[in-house]
Amino acid sequence: MTLHISPVNLILIVTALAAILSDFDQGLVITLIGGLLLDFVSGQADGLVSMSLLIVFLVMHLVLSEILAREPNRFIIFASIVGSTVIYFLAFLGVDKLFQYINLAQKVDANYLLTVQLPLTLMWNLFFAYPVFRYYTWVQNLSSKLPTNEQPIRT
Numbered sequence: 001m002t003l004h005i006s007p008v009n010l011i012l013i014v015t016a017l018a019a020i021l022s023d024f025d026q027g028l029v030i031t032l033i034g035g036l037l038l039d040f041v042s043g044q045a046d047g048l049v050s051m052s053l054l055i056v057f058l059v060m061h062l063v064l065s066e067i068l069a070r071e072p073n074r075f076i077i078f079a080s081i082v083g084s085t086v087i088y089f090l091a092f093l094g095v096d097k098l099f100q101y102i103n104l105a106q107k108v109d110a111n112y113l114l115t116v117q118l119p120l121t122l123m124w125n126l127f128f129a130y131p132v133f134r135y136y137t138w139v140q141n142l143s144s145k146l147p148t149n150e151q152p153i154r155t
Contacts, residue, residue: 007117007124008127008128009088009121009125010128011035011038012056012085012125013084013125013129013132014034015027015034015057015084016081016083016084016129017077017080017132017133017136018136019061019064019084020070021070021137021140027057031053031057034053035049035051035052035054048099049092051095052092055091059087060084064076068080072133077130077133081126081129082122085118085125086118086122089114089118092108093108093113096108
């Protein structure tokens with residue numbers, strides 16, 4: 001029996017949490033670095049993952065700024081993970097179609113992606129959302145306690 005844990009996308013979870021918990025610049029940097037790392041690991045030279053994650057971050061930032069509150073409660077977190085995962089797959093397919101039009105990408109099986117990968121990724125992303133949220137807030141709290149350039153380091 002296999003667990004099919006490979007579809008989990010921790011960078012997508014961090015991107016959704018960055019849209020909730022970070023300011024725009026910090027979230028954008030987190031999203032771009034995560035997208036570039038996933039693109040390097042994927043072995044494809046097209047940048048589909050980076051652009052898809054960037055679209056997810058921008059849409060989630062807009063939704064959280066205009067419609068929902070940027071409050072880290074469980075409902076907002078899980079709704080953001082669901083929305084981010086669905087938007088990611090739709091953006092991935094859209095950017096792939098755009099790249100196919102200009103002959104920069106290979107054809108992706110949209111049926112398999114939406115009927116198999118999307119439910120598995122959604123399930124595992126929801127499973128890992130709360131632990132990643134706890135780790136993200138722990139790192140943010142830890143970094144807020146570090147001295148900045150304005151504060152002298154006391155020895």
